[in-house]
Amino acid sequence: KITGILNITEDSFSDGGKYLDFEAAITHANDMIKDGAKIIDIGAESTRPNAKPIDCETEIKRLAQVVKELKKTNITVSIDTRNHKTAEFMLNLGADIINDVSGLEYDKNMINVIKNSKADIIIMHSRGTPETMDKLTEYKNIADEIYEELYKKIEYLNSEGIENKRIIIDTGFGFAKNIEQNFELLKRIREFNSLNVRHLAGVSRKRFLQSIAQNKTIEEFDD
Numbered sequence: 001k002i003t004g005i006l007n008i009t010e011d012s013f014s015d016g017g018k019y020l021d022f023e024a025a026i027t028h029a030n031d032m033i034k035d036g037a038k039i040i041d042i043g044a045e046s047t048r049p050n051a052k053p054i055d056c057e058t059e060i061k062r063l064a065q066v067v068k069e070l071k072k073t074n075i076t077v078s079i080d081t082r083n084h085k086t087a088e089f090m091l092n093l094g095a096d097i098i099n100d101v102s103g104l105e106y107d108k109n110m111i112n113v114i115k116n117s118k119a120d121i122i123i124m125h126s127r128g129t130p131e132t133m134d135k136l137t138e139y140k141n142i143a144d145e146i147y148e149e150l151y152k153k154i155e156y157l158n159s160e161g162i163e164n165k166r167i168i169i170d171t172g173f174g175f176a177k178n179i180e181q182n183f184e185l186l187k188r189i190r191e192f193n194s195l196n197v198r199h200l201a202g203v204s205r206k207r208f209l210q211s212i213a214q215n216k217t218i219e220e221f222d223d
Helices: 022-034 056-070 084-092 110-115 142-159 179-187 189-195 207-213
Strands: 002-007 037-043 076-080 097-100 120-124 167-170 198-200
Touching (some): 002 022, 022 037, 022 056, 037 056, 037 097, 056 084, 076 084, 084 110, 120 142, 142 179, 142 189, 179 189, 179 207, 189 198
Parallel strands (some): 037 076, 097 120, 167 198
């Protein structure tokens, strides 16, 4: 399924500020739906490298009206948030998925919100925060290490009563990974199928893909 990304932020890396206006946000969401998106993932806090966090009140204010409008359609609504208060508020408005880019590390109360709902949960692999992640790219074997970390997260969710059918993993392209590591992860992406959960690949407009467009050398990834 195609997931459309709607950034209601001031500073997202590709389109910050373009969709803060309600009408612009809804128009963009509808355009993505017309283009084939089955899920719209809405975020009000930028997670680009070096981005600053925002408070829950601002996050909720940016999201609420857009979520209410999109719930009038048949689209699946995903909320990109690290904050349990935001997640709980949006679930009460009818959101279908919570996308926690911290992999449940940022807000320890997030697990309780998920447990007390019927929503699906996306757990993404990253390290640190948007402010620090570009400095946390040391791996001995990137695919194996990410697999192990996501496996443990799935085990934890299972222990909290959340079944695999509600879990989606995201290997976190661009989050605490350099250009070469992203391509290595992409090359081995099928290995994650054995985790027996759905897999979201967030690759659009990422810097490592831009490196191809800019004709940087990537001969080691030719195979």
